[in-house]
Amino acid sequence: WGWGYYLGPSILYMSRVNSEIVARAVEILEREEDYRWCGVDKVYTLFGFWTLHPELREKFRTHVRSGRIDIACGMVSTPHLLGIAGTHCSGESLIRNMIYGAELMEEMLGFKFRNTVLQLNDVTGFFSQLPQIALKCGFKYLKVDRPGELYNRRGVPLNFWWMAPDGSTILCNRCPYGSTWKPQLYTSFEEAAEEFADWLDRVSRFSKLDEVLLYQGGDWDPPDAGLPEFVKEWNGRGLKPRLRISTPTEYFDAVVEHAGNLPVVRGSLDNVGWAALYGVDGDGVRREQREVIDLLLTCEKFLTIASLMGLKYPLELLKRLWIISILWEDHNTIVYLYPEDLEAYKRDLEYVKSKAKLLLDSALTLIASNIDVSGRGVPIVVFNQLSWKRRSPITARVRFSPFNGCRFLKVVDSTGREVPFQVIDLGYYQDGSISEAEVLFIADIPPLGYNTYYAIPVEEEVEFETGLRCFERVEAGRTVLVLENEYFRIEVVNGHLVSVFDKKAGREVLKISKWERLKGVGKFLGNCILCEKVEYGSQGLTGEVRGLEYSSSTFSPERVELVEKGPIRATVAAYFTYLEDPITLKIALYEGVPRVEFATVIHAKRVGRRFRVVFPLNVEGGRVFVDKPFSVEEVDPLKEDYECIERSYGKMGRVFGAYSWACLSDSHYSVALVSRQNSGFMLEEGCRLSSILLATIGSSQLQRFMRAPKMAGTGLHVLEYALMPSVGDVYASRIYQRAREYLNPPIVLAEVGGGGDLPQLKSFLEIGPENIVLTALYREGDQVVLHLFELEGRTSTARIKFFRNLGEVYEANFKGEKVGDDPFLFKEHQIKEVRATPASSDE
The missing domain is CATH 2.60.40 (Immunoglobulin-like)
Structure with missing residues (x-):
């Protein structure tokens, strides 16, 4: 094992170095019959060698055929399984990673290779459904690694069966993926053997099998030509245990027959990942990666539908877009390493986005052109990419014909019923008639389908009432701004969120004292931004919170204003421009939508800071649930062990990870916090649920990232999240579905339509x-x-x-x-x- 991890000023340079490591392994394999190697486990680590050493390709193929080179994994890249820093991994992107990676490897090699070990070394965030996914992708065994200190303290054996929630099990090994030991470092066999025996003792004490797997090599580590001779000498002297240079596949094949009595582990192996990396640069790149994956999934859905209406399905192009995106999910890129890599990432992701948007537009345009648009006015077709019906806010920009003689507009649905709307923008022709408009309204859309609306010019302004109200009242000498819809009544005092009253449940969502509510001042009010002082380790992978710099709830804003007054969306904004890091807090409530949305703008000026948004929730004795790939899982931060390097030995707080949301729930009531950009959450005092928004790191604390000033995270950040209270437990309140709706807004196609035979509303x-x-x-x-x-x-x-x-x-x-x-x-x-x-x- 071993490859050129972080060697040089760019990923391209790393790839060149790694090509020489692979070439060195081939050289040893040619000379030493007993040698084995598994340093090429993914396309990401092979393409440099394949490009720079075409003369060695056939020898490489020969050793793969014989099993002496073990491509144990064969993915495109190996991402962290909890999205941290610049990496993101969804369940679907992980499946495509495994399947398309094997296809690419087979295309390069020219034959199918045995690929039964999913080797995920140096990866964190092992979630509960991974065994099921691995088995369905054709793997029989799983090699995990981090967090090793945690597994040791838990007493998890080196080999164990890991059971997914559906009951499927996979045989696992968790031995460390690398070591500093290698024969060439020592002046004599005796010295090397003594150090080896010590290493073996440290690892084997956790084994319940006679066979113990050790990885010789690691990061920055070319193959050691002295290993075969050391093994021969060890065995020749009759030392115990007997050694054999093996591949992961050979090892698992050797132990599986007598592994039946090994312990069974259930649930996620790692709920935290790298605690210090949540919020780096506002997790902007992670958000972009998630949105690209969601775009590709949406693209596939509507291209499938359009292909059954005559459009050619672009299978190979879609695969290429997936592969380009997945390459940047690898846990070693983290995107921010070097400026030229960041630029390459931006070019690649922009290419994927532009191509996918063109493909999606072609599919939606074909579908819309087959809709029987018999209504009067400009058609607006609203598409739902999710598999359940939804009611969601949408914005549409429409243009009207010249000389229409009207100054206003109305919006109607396919039955001609008028739909309440809010004007965002209006434009007029020179004759004074309306030319264009941007409108906001609530659309009802069937599962994976569409609904058709119409914007119609009218002579008189349309008036209507909705359930959305916003007004001011004075209480205890303070001005209270109130936003209210059919679900919630929100109160803002002194620019701070002091109350969210759930009208359906008849209960207060926030746990805030009466005095704090009246004054609009307190340490932890709703939507409170905490700025914490953090000292990061020299590698940038660990950190320590050194105290609270400030809480936004203890300050009064420079000004507060009602930015939008309905009738579809009401928004209040509070501006804290005088803080060390100027902050703007925006709170929005929609007509008929059961969530509260937030947009927080932070102008981060100093490094060594971590920003969290906090909500003190009125849920007593609640349990914490999070979304993971293909599941909702319960986590208990109080029972998590944080004494390991990946978790900064608890010095970053009890952080836990999720795909996009965390929910505090009892059997009767649930409140979820959903984030569009990050996956790091915390729960304190049993009720204060927070999400990490942003972390800033000084260049002096980024030795391995010195060439990447963007990783510092200073500058302007717009961070979006939502609060979703609901009656019932996490399932009855449909938190999973509602969060997906927030993360995946409907798609709007205006000014299109045709005379086809599709109805105006269809699933x-x-x-x-x-x-x-x-x-x-x-x-x-x-x-x-x-x-x-x-x-x-x-x-x-x-x-x-x-x-x-x-x-x-x-x-x-x-x-x-x-x-x-x-x-x-x-x-x-x-x-x-x-x-x-x-x-x-x-x-």
Whole structure:
């Protein structure tokens, strides 16, 4: 094992260095019959060698065929499984990473290779559904590593079975992925053997098997040509245990037959990841990566639908876009390493976004052109990319014909019913008639489908009332700004959120004293921004919170204003321009939408700071739930062990990770905090739920990142998040679905439409019951592929209603191979790939 990790001023340079490491391994393999090597585990570590050493390709192929080079993993890249710093990983991107990586490797090699070990060295964030995903991608074994100190203290053995929530199990090994020991460092065999025996003793004490796996090599580490001779000498002297140079695949094959009695571990292995890296540069790159992945998934869904209406499905182009995006998910890029890498990342992601948007636009335009647009006015088609019906705010910009003689407009739905709207912007022709408008309204959209609305010029201004109200009142000498819809009544005093009253539940959401509520001052009010002083370690991977610099709740703003007054959205803004880091807090409430949205602008001027947003919640004895790939999981920060380097030995607080949200819930009530950019959360005193927004790091504390000033994180940041209170537990309140709606706004196509035979409102795919969730819909050849999972832990039979007749429907693994007997029956927390062949139109 070993590769050129962080060697040089760019990833390209690292790739060149790594090519020489691979070449060195091939050289030793040619000379030493007993040598084995597994340093190429992903496309990311192979492409440099493949480009720079074409003369060694055939030798490399020969050693892969024989199993002496073990491509144990074969992914495109190996991401951290909790999104931290510049990395992001979703369940779907992880599956594509595994499947497309193996395809790329096979294309380069020219043959299928044995790939049964998912080797995820130096990776954090192992979530509970990983065993199920790995098995469905064709892996039999899993090699994990971090956080090693934590596993040691927990008494987790080196080998164990890891059980996913659906009951599937995979054989795992967790030995350290690297070591400093190598024979060439010592002047004699005796000295090398003594150090080796000490290393072996430290590792083997956690083994419940006679066979112990050790990784010789690691970061910055070329293969050691002296290893074969050391092993021969050790065995020749009869020293114990007997040594064999092996690959991970050979090791697992050797132990699996007598591994039946090993302990079974359940749940996520790592709920934290690297605690000090949450919020770096506002997690802006992580947000961009998540949005690109969501864009690709949306693109696939509507291209699949359009392909059944005559559009050619661009399978190879979509794969290329996935691969480009996934390459930048690797845990070693972190994007910020070097300026030229950051620029390359920006170019690559912009290419993926622009191509995907063009593809999506072609699919949506084709669909819209087939809609029977019989209404009067400018059509506005609103698309829902999610597999359940939703009611969401949308904005649309429309343009009207000249000389229309009207100064105003109205919005109607497909039945002609007037829809309340809010004007964001208006434009006029020279004759005074309306030319264009940007409007905001609430759209009702069916599952994975669309609804059609119309903007119509009118002579008189339209008046209507909604349930959204905003007003001022004076209480105890203080001005109280009130925003209210059918779900919540929000009160802002002195620029601070002091009350969120849930009208449906008849209860207060925030835990704030009456005095603090009246005065609008306190240490922890709602939407409170905490600025903490942090000292980071020299590697930039660890840190220590050295105290609180300030809490925004203890200050009065320079000014407070009601920015928008409805009738669809009301927004209040408070400006704290005089703080060390000027902050603007915006709070928005929509008509008919059960969430409170926030946009916080922080102008970070100093390094060594961490910013968190805090909400003191009125949920007593609540449990914490988070979203992970293909699941909702419970975490208990108080029971987490933080005494390891990845968790900064607890000095960064009890941080825990999530895909995008954390929820404090009891059996009767739930409040979720959803973030658009980051995945780091904290719970303090059992009720203060917070999300890490931003961390700034000084260049003197970034030895390995000295060339990357962007990593410092200073500058202007716009950070968006939402609060979602609801009656019921985390499942009854549909937090998972509502969070996905916030993260994936509907798609609007205005001024399009045709004279086709599609109705003005349509769902292309309906899935039930609601605990069965669609994560992907795409084409492969003549087949339609669906990825679905069971969310709530209830055995269920799925109902799938597609807009085209389907022929054979069957369950497959993620490699497309037929498995199982009933594609519609889901066990608790089961993930399935369902494949179907659309029938011809006359069937």
